[in-house]
Amino acid sequence: MAFEIAPLPYAKDALAPAMSAATLELHYEKHHKGYVEKLNKLTRGTAQASLSLEELIRTTKGDVFNNAAQVWNHGFFWRCMRAKGGGKPGRELLAAIEPAFDSFELFRKRFADAAIGEFGSGWAWLELDAGGALRVTSSDDAENPLQRGATPLLTLDVWEHAYYLDYRNERPRYVETFLDQLVNWDFVAENLRAARDAARSEEIRGEGDPEADRRYRESATAFARSPRAASAAREAAESEERGRERR
Numbered sequence: 042m043a044f045e046i047a048p049l050p051y052a053k054d055a056l057a058p059a060m061s062a063a064t065l066e067l068h069y070e071k072h073h074k075g076y077v078e079k080l081n082k083l084t085r086g087t088a089q090a091s092l093s094l095e096e097l098i099r100t101t102k103g104d105v106f107n108n109a110a111q112v113w114n115h116g117f118f119w120r121c122m123r124a125k126g127g128g129k130p131g132r133e134l135l136a137a138i139e140p141a142f143d144s145f146e147l148f149r150k151r152f153a154d155a156a157i158g159e160f161g162s163g164w165a166w167l168e169l170d171a172g173g174a175l176r177v178t179s180s181d182d183a184e185n186p187l188q189r190g191a192t193p194l195l196t197l198d199v200w201e202h203a204y205y206l207d208y209r210n211e212r213p214r215y216v217e218t219f220l221d222q223l224v225n226w227d228f229v230a231e232n233l234r235a236a237r238d239a240a241r242s243e244e245i246r247g248e249g250d251p252e253a254d255r256r257y258r259e260s261a262t263a264f265a266r267s268p269r270a271a272s273a274a275r276e277a278a279e280s281e282e283r284g285r286e287r288r
Contacts, residue, residue, distance in 0.1 A: 042090055043081050044109075046073060046116055055124045059222040064206045072202055073115040080108040098187050110183035114164060118198050123225040130226035137233060141175035148177070149220055155179040156197050156216045165216075167195040167229065169236045192236040195229045 049069055054062040083105050084090040089097060097109035129135060129145060142148035148167075156165035159179040166178045171190040178186065186193045197219055204215040 044077050044084075044090075044094070044112060046077050046112060049119055051124060056122060056223060058207075059218050060122070061207050064204070067206065068198075068203060069115075069119070073112070076108045076111040076115065080105070080112055083108060095187055098185050107183045110185045113187075114183065114185060114196065114198070117193060118196050120228050121195050121197070121225055122219075122223040123228075125222075126226065127220055127222040127224045128226075130224075131230060134226055134230040134233060137175060142177075151177045152195075152197075153213075153216050153220065156199050156219075157213050159199050162200040165197045165199060166193055168193050169233065173237075173240060192232070194232045194236070195224065 049065065053065040053069070056065065081090075084097075089101065089105060092100070094109050094113040097105060098113060101109065130138065135145060138145055138148050142151060152165060152167060155177050156179065159165060159181070161181070163179055163181045163184070166180065166186055168176055168178060168186040168191040170176050175194075176191070178191075180186070197216065199212060199216075204212065208215040208218075
């Protein structure tokens with residue numbers, strides 16, 4: 042079975058000017074699709090082709106891991122953004138963030154520092170760790186919180202190709218714009234809600250049961266792969282096509 046990626050959940054010009062259509066064209070069409078093409082070549086005809094991306098992230102190394110993780114990371118990243126996003130999250134998510142970081146402003150600073158301070162290529166994350174605590178982390182290259190048993194809630198791609206066309210070498214301005222104008226807080230809140238629901242379900246997470254723990258981690262990130270997300274992506278792609286026809 043070949044790995045596939047969903048369409049973008051919005052038209053390529055929907056995030057402009059915070060993120061241009063040219064950046065999304067390059068990033069999605071060349072980089073994201075390039076990772077899935079490489080992953081399919083690497084796994085074709087092997088037992089790895091039948092595994093989920095999450096399973097590949099947890100169990101492989103080298104080229105297979107790098108491409109599987111980058112396919113997953115990018116699919117998650119697109120859903121972390123929306124037109125007219127950013128600012129402060131809704132009440133439910135804010136009530137989780139503020140006690141974890143003392144204030145939303147301190148969370149924002151910690152996330153921005155993680156993104157700006159990541160040397161070279163990588164990602165900044167808001168995650169729910171295995172103990173149920175909210176944490177801000179950064180990761181090198183393709184690394185992913187799923188490797189540590191944590192649940193990703195929000196990410197920002199700080200590989201240079203994610204922002205160079207729009208911001209040149211001004212990564213701090215890119216990070217601030219992401220936080221001010223792009224973050225899809227509804228998606229983050231849904232991820233947190235799903236992760237906490239999964240943690241409360243003894244049917245999903247069993248004491249000392251590796252298989253149950255695997256199901257828990259996969260269920261906690263299911264929203265990013267849900268039919269609702271795929272449906273929204275298809276609708277956005279159709280809207281973009283209709284827009285091209287009108288032009």
